[in-house]
Amino acid sequence: MFKSIDWSGYVFISFFTIPFFIFNILPIGFGTYVSFNEWGIFGKPEWIGLENYINLFSDDYAYLAFKNVILYASIIVPSVTILGFTAAIFVNQGWPLSAMGRTIFFSPYAVAATVIGLIWVWLLDTKYGLINQYLNIIGINNVPWITNYDWALIGVSIATIWWDLGLAFILFLAGLQDVPKDLVEAAKIDGANRFQRLFHIILPVMRPVISMVLTLQLIATLRIFSQILVMTYGGPAGGSASPIFYIYTAAIENQLFGYSSAASMVLFIFILTLTIILRFVLRERA
Numbered sequence: 001m002f003k004s005i006d007w008s009g010y011v012f013i014s015f016f017t018i019p020f021f022i023f024n025i026l027p028i029g030f031g032t033y034v035s036f037n038e039w040g041i042f043g044k045p046e047w048i049g050l051e052n053y054i055n056l057f058s059d060d061y062a063y064l065a066f067k068n069v070i071l072y073a074s075i076i077v078p079s080v081t082i083l084g085f086t087a088a089i090f091v092n093q094g095w096p097l098s099a100m101g102r103t104i105f106f107s108p109y110a111v112a113a114t115v116i117g118l119i120w121v122w123l124l125d126t127k128y129g130l131i132n133q134y135l136n137i138i139g140i141n142n143v144p145w146i147t148n149y150d151w152a153l154i155g156v157s158i159a160t161i162w163w164d165l166g167l168a169f170i171l172f173l174a175g176l177q178d179v180p181k182d183l184v185e186a187a188k189i190d191g192a193n194r195f196q197r198l199f200h201i202i203l204p205v206m207r208p209v210i211s212m213v214l215t216l217q218l219i220a221t222l223r224i225f226s227q228i229l230v231m232t233y234g235g236p237a238g239g240s241a242s243p244i245f246y247i248y249t250a251a252i253e254n255q256l257f258g259y260s261s262a263a264s265m266v267l268f269i270f271i272l273t274l275t276i277i278l279r280f281v282l283r284e285r286a
Helices: 008-034 051-057 060-092 098-110 113-123 130-137 149-177 181-189 194-205 207-222 226-231 243-253 257-281
Strands: 037-040 042-047
Touching: 008 037, 008 257, 037 051, 037 257, 051 257, 060 098, 060 149, 060 207, 060 243, 060 257, 098 149, 113 130, 113 149, 113 226, 149 207, 149 226, 181 194, 194 207, 207 257, 226 243, 243 257
Parallel strands: none
Antiparallel strands: 037 042
16 A cells, blocks of 8 residues: 655765755855844854845945956956867867877866966066066066056956866867767868858857856856965955955954855855856757
């Protein structure tokens, strides 16, 4: 009358669901609760309702941080996507140095963010940086990549593009190797040139991979933090600050855990909204 339950399936999925619930769902719920409180980690949280959110939306530095991350996304996401796809095509063609290129393009992604930041602090140094040394050779004066308000965001973006390129490159390379070779050969026999094969065969087949790369890179860029912490510490004058750096300073330095939780919830909704919009724009067509 009663069917026996096969618990083996639940046991297997529990290895994912239990850690996911503990380390993802519970922190979101706790963070939401804390965001409505005034709390400095010591003592009992004091309920203040929407006051943290009201203060957040009236904070000019918070506005600057969110504006900066939009600028980061507009620079980093398309650059990583285009350069990663170009690098993948180069390696996939098997041209000379393509084997070396595979290592060169991917290796930065395997390096810790702290190391990346330190390397690029040296490369982008205003007086002694290698980049400015080469620019001086062609007659361009020293550029204050990470010491000037107008340039700091660009300097951090350059380092991030170099770091994030590896993941996009690997994903695109895997996608290119799945493109049916018979379609490419048939198009070549029919007289299609390289650009026609690219736009009419390769790109349509690669659409799911492109969508995934754009989505992953957008999320990663909206969460940018480590490079900023190491290279500029949000400066100068907040010119390179990001929402997560803003949350870090509010929570760790100022002990405003309720306020930083409110900022985290706003960032969470912000990332979720932009991701849904991007997925809707890039949705696969039958």
